[in-house]
Amino acid sequence: MTSKTFRNGAITARNQTTKNSMKAAHRQILMAAALACTCGIITTHAQSDSGFYRPLTFAPADANSSGGGGVKADETADEAELAKKSLNPVADLTIAPIQNNWDFGIGSANAMRYTANIQPVIPFSLSKDWNLITRTILPVIYAESPVPGGSDKSGLGDMLQSFFFSPKEPLGGWILGGGPALLYPSASDSALGSGKWGAGPTIVALQQTKGWTYGVLANHIWSYAGWGDQNVNSTFLQPFVGYTTKTLTTFMVNTESTYDWQEHQWSVPVNLMVNQMLKLGKQPIQLQLGYRYYAAGPSGGPDWGLRFTVFFFFK
Secondary structure: OOHHHHHHHHHHHHHHHHHHHHHHHHHHHHHHHHHHHHHHHHHHHHOOOOOOOOOEEOOOOOOOOOOOOOOOOOOOOOHHHHHHHHOOOOOOOOEEEEEEEEEEEEOOOOEEEEEEEEOOEEEEEOOOOEEEEEEEEEEEEEEOOOOOOOOOEEEEOOEEEEEEEEEOOOEOOEEEEEEEEEEEOOOOOHHHOOOEEEEEEEEEEEEEEOOEEEEEEEEEEEEEEEOOOOOOEEEEEEEEEEEEOOOOEEEEEEEOEEEEOOOOEEEEEEEEEEEEEEEEOOEEEEEEEEEEEEEEOOOOOOOEEEEEEEEEEOO
């Protein structure tokens, strides 16, 4: 080996070490920034007046109904009822969760993917018997390259918006909702989204009794237009179960499973989570910490992940 070759090899190794060190530092800064921004939002929001959002009313609503609607939502709202309703995907309560997800072990580079899902839930009272609940998921993504030497990507992902028509009274003890789900090609980079418009049905069914919440949320999306190379044909299944204690601590487990009918491939992350209702001054919030294990997934997919979510309640 010539001295020039040796020097070039040393320089390459040194550059790679520096790059890896910078990437590790970048991960730490990203996680710290996410937590700092969340805490900053909490502090700012806590300084505002307390209270909860009343659903936009197109027709008179029954304020005493249960299940998908009519929860008393003012400054005297019971915190236990608020904790219960925060677990109900079709409650008539305006909530804005910011869900921070970190997935690790991706590809041969053992890469990390950070996704901040901004998930506003907005209820509309349609009549004395029905609510319309809109649930939006807008992902903000930073994805390290899954292969050594590749380019990292960051930006917006594709937005999913669901519209649940929900009876205000449970049917046979079941809280129900259903309607269309729409996929928008909002990704700022082709590596972060499908580049497809999509649509399909979505449903939710759950029961809440004696501290327990259990049920399932599901949708199926087909693409029908767009510029992406790969069509979307996927089923999402989210069975969940949780128990809320007298201290308003909720222990939850769910899966957020997706089956890709194009690739005939499951992705099955199992989430173990703990929620806690808190009060900053007069402002209630909910924090969630979670660990995720991938029971199944495509080759090169993540092995495990972490979650930190803050739930904001609006008047």
